[in-house]
Amino acid sequence: MTRKLTLLSATIAAIALTAAAQAAEPGVTATEVKLGGSTALTGPGALVGIAHDLGEKVAAAEINDAGGINGRKLVRYFEDDGYVPSRTVQAMRKLVEIDEVLGVTASSGTASTIAALPLAEEKGVPMLQTAAQNTVMFNPPHKNLFGVGRSYGPGTTEFVKFLAGRTDKSAKWIAVVQDDDYGDDVQSGYEKAVKELGLTSVGVLRYKRGQKEFSAEIVKAKQLGAKMIVSGAIIGENVAMAKEMKRIGLDAQLAILWSGRIPQLIDLMGEAGNGVIAADYVGEFSDPAGQAFMAKAKKYLTADELTKLNRYSLTGYVGIMLMADAIKRCGQEVSRACVIAKLETAKDVQTNGLTSPINLSADNHVAELKLSYTIADFAKKEWVPLAK
Amino acid sequence: MQAVTFPTNHADLTRLVGGGRQWALIAIGLGLAAALPYAVNSYVLGYATLVLITAVGAVGFNILVGWTGLVSLGYAGFLAVGAYTAGFLMSKWGWSVLAALPAAGIVSGLVSLLVGIPSLRLKGLYLAITTLAFSVITNHLILLAKPITGGSAGLRVPRPVVFGIDMTSDRALYLICLFVLALAVIFALNIRRSYVGRALFAIRDYEVAARVLGVNVVAYKLLSFALSSAVIGIAGGLFGMHLRYLNVESFELILSIEAVSIVIVGGLGSVAGAILGSGFMVLLPEMTRLAFSAAGGSLGGVFSSNAQEVKGVIFGLVIILFLRFAPSGLVGAFRRLGARIRRWPLAY
Numbered sequence: 001m002t003r004k005l006t007l008l009s010a011t012i013a014a015i016a017l018t019a020a021a022q023a024a025e026p027g028v029t030a031t032e033v034k035l036g037g038s039t040a041l042t043g044p045g046a047l048v049g050i051a052h053d054l055g056e057k058v059a060a061a062e063i064n065d066a067g068g069i070n071g072r073k074l075v076r077y078f079e080d081d082g083y084v085p086s087r088t089v090q091a092m093r094k095l096v097e098i099d100e101v102l103g104v105t106a107s108s109g110t111a112s113t114i115a116a117l118p119l120a121e122e123k124g125v126p127m128l129q130t131a132a133q134n135t136v137m138f139n140p141p142h143k144n145l146f147g148v149g150r151s152y153g154p155g156t157t158e159f160v161k162f163l164a165g166r167t168d169k170s171a172k173w174i175a176v177v178q179d180d181d182y183g184d185d186v187q188s189g190y191e192k193a194v195k196e197l198g199l200t201s202v203g204v205l206r207y208k209r210g211q212k213e214f215s216a217e218i219v220k221a222k223q224l225g226a227k228m229i230v231s232g233a234i235i236g237e238n239v240a241m242a243k244e245m246k247r248i249g250l251d252a253q254l255a256i257l258w259s260g261r262i263p264q265l266i267d268l269m270g271e272a273g274n275g276v277i278a279a280d281y282v283g284e285f286s287d288p289a290g291q292a293f294m295a296k297a298k299k300y301l302t303a304d305e306l307t308k309l310n311r312y313s314l315t316g317y318v319g320i321m322l323m324a325d326a327i328k329r330c331g332q333e334v335s336r337a338c339v340i341a342k343l344e345t346a347k348d349v350q351t352n353g354l355t356s357p358i359n360l361s362a363d364n365h366v367a368e369l370k371l372s373y374t375i376a377d378f379a380k381k382e383w384v385p386l387a388k
Numbered sequence: 389m390q391a392v393t394f395p396t397n398h399a400d401l402t403r404l405v406g407g408g409r410q411w412a413l414i415a416i417g418l419g420l421a422a423a424l425p426y427a428v429n430s431y432v433l434g435y436a437t438l439v440l441i442t443a444v445g446a447v448g449f450n451i452l453v454g455w456t457g458l459v460s461l462g463y464a465g466f467l468a469v470g471a472y473t474a475g476f477l478m479s480k481w482g483w484s485v486l487a488a489l490p491a492a493g494i495v496s497g498l499v500s501l502l503v504g505i506p507s508l509r510l511k512g513l514y515l516a517i518t519t520l521a522f523s524v525i526t527n528h529l530i531l532l533a534k535p536i537t538g539g540s541a542g543l544r545v546p547r548p549v550v551f552g553i554d555m556t557s558d559r560a561l562y563l564i565c566l567f568v569l570a571l572a573v574i575f576a577l578n579i580r581r582s583y584v585g586r587a588l589f590a591i592r593d594y595e596v597a598a599r600v601l602g603v604n605v606v607a608y609k610l611l612s613f614a615l616s617s618a619v620i621g622i623a624g625g626l627f628g629m630h631l632r633y634l635n636v637e638s639f640e641l642i643l644s645i646e647a648v649s650i651v652i653v654g655g656l657g658s659v660a661g662a663i664l665g666s667g668f669m670v671l672l673p674e675m676t677r678l679a680f681s682a683a684g685g686s687l688g689g690v691f692s693s694n695a696q697e698v699k700g701v702i703f704g705l706v707i708i709l710f711l712r713f714a715p716s717g718l719v720g721a722f723r724r725l726g727a728r729i730r731r732w733p734l735a736y
Contacts, residue, residue, distance in 0.1 A: 180540030
């Protein structure tokens with residue numbers, strides 16, 4: 001009889017444990033919180049993806065050293081999608097189904113994010129996009145997706161207004177943009193600023209994505225007498241444009257957006273890049289906040305990894321900090337739904353000074369951060385802050 | 389011990405499959421494939437679905453490359469045409485998948501004629517470059533045709549409800565893909581055993597002789613392009629539903645290279661080879677990743693930090709090794725293995 005009772009008790013306990021395990025929220029245990037991400041760790045996009053991953057690594061190590069999130073250790077899972085949307089979908093499946101992450105803090109770009117969204121929506125997984133804010137991602141809005149940074153359209157408008165304040169009113173302006181959704185947003189922001197300020201724009205030149213040679217665009221800009229060139233390019237194209245401007249002898253100011261503002265760009269552009277002005281929503285490594293980040297990076301990263309840091313490391317860091325804040329506010333009852341709800345109430349979330357405070361709401365899933373401006377200094381090999 | 393059986397009459401030569409044993413193998417294979425979604429998680433199912441979709445495309449691609457001997461690098465282009473056609477019809481016009489998939493095949497088949505006509509005078513590398521150019525042009529047109537394709541912003545593809553089956557479920561999509569693959573295989577095998585198939589083989593083996601025998605080479609080359617591309621287009625439609633989002637980045641030229649690899653590794657000219665090759669090549673990176681992870685240490689690190697580079701090296705190595713040591717592909721290797729087992733312990 002006693003044996004039967006013991007057996008019955010054991011069976012009931014096993015069933016209860018199994019039920020508890022089944023009812024447990026994905027990505028959360030008593031001791032761990034799992035977050036995932038998928039970016040290009042190889043291929044042409046690796047410069048961005050690796051830096052982002054390293055920034056997240058620093059943030060996670062810092063959080064864990066400080067005791068984790070409400071006592072739970074933060075564990076990260078990171079996949080390489082090579083900047084190919086179909087691979088992002090598969091990576092997302094792995095993160096959600098196999099690794100069972102609570103939320104996703106990184107995805108390669110616009111296409112990859114949109115491709116991964118249906119699965120995220122189905123499973124109620126909160127997603128953060130801290131590197132690219134295209135209109136197409138957030139319009140229409142998605143319950144699961146949050147953006148942190150600056151939308152390209154309004155950001156470009158603000159940037160052009162800043163540049164106009166430093167430029168002769170009679171100067172002729174031109175925009176050179178990529179023929180994709182990113183270029184569309186930059187173009188609309190540029191045209192809005194031109195209209196509002198009554199600037200003299202001599203046109204918008206669109207180039208094919210992946211284009212390597214820009215002599216036609218730069219010659220045209222020279223012929224049209226452009227003195228201000230607003231670039232809607234990423235990294236390699238900005239390098240090609242700056243070099244072509246120097247080769248052809250076009251004496252104009254090249255202005256680039258944050259997507260291409262990495263220290264490696266100055267090396268790649270060489271002397272041709274001296275004086276290029278950039279806008280960004282994350283600070284500089286030379287700022288006090290940037291130096292504090294570097295101190296942590298030196299603690300948690302290898303010497304080889306330190307050489308791969310750039311602004312995307314800061315966006316990665318900020319993403320983890322924001323997600324950790326939302327998880328923390330969930331207390332002990334952490335769930336995907338709770339994290340989404342808490343992200344929607346993120347108010348003045350501090351990022352250790354790397355960006356302006358982050359604010360999100362149920363109606364606004366994109367935190368529009370404050371822009372700052374820098375100029376490329378080839379001698380110092382760094383982006384030097386510009387006074388307003 | 390069983391000796392080799394050679395076909396001795398017309399009926400044997402035009403049979404859909406080899407015989408009773410092959411039918412049994414197919415039935416077992418189909419049964420296992422149909423049971424798979426009930427036994428694995430969504431991640432594995434995602435890969436299995438991708439294998440099936442790739443296999444549909446490879447079966448179609450094999451008609452052109454394997455049976456007609458026309459070297460094409462236009463696979464990505466035809467896949468994109470099919471994907472965008474089905475995606476547009478379902479998302480913008482609300483077409484049922486039952487109508488959208490055949491439409492994807494028809495449009496892709498018709499577009500292939502545009503490539504097929506100029507390529508009638510081209511062979512080998514020249515044809516390969518022409519079809520490669522087609523893929524490049526297709527990608528540019530996708531970007532330009534914004535009202536239809538969404539341009540660079542892409543196109544969301546819904547997964548509809550068909551006969552009460554909600555295709556938002558991965559399991560339902562897998563079963564649909566399995567069904568389409570079965571249809572594609574039956575379609576291809578029927579072509580192979582018909583006059584059309586024999587005409588295509590004749591063109592591949594000796595074009596002049598085929599012409600002398602009365603084969604209308606122009607018509608059959610075009611037909612081969614159209615049939616092949618139609619099946620690839622249907623695979624594209626399924627691919628779009630699998631991804632649920634289409635973007636020009638999903639149809640890069642590497643897909644065309646992979647398609648050629650698949651038919652070579654599987655066994656050029658073999659339908660079973662196209663399916664085996666698809667499974668092998670789609671799963672190869674994941675299998676390699678698992679193997680590297682199991683090895684742990686620095687080997688595991690190599691794959692986690694250089695996945696795509698390692699994948700590229702492995703792809704190249706596998707193709708070189710197959711061409712050198714097993715030119716008849718996986719199908720040939722399996723046949724040799726089967727023959728050895730049947731004849732054992734005799735060597736011949």
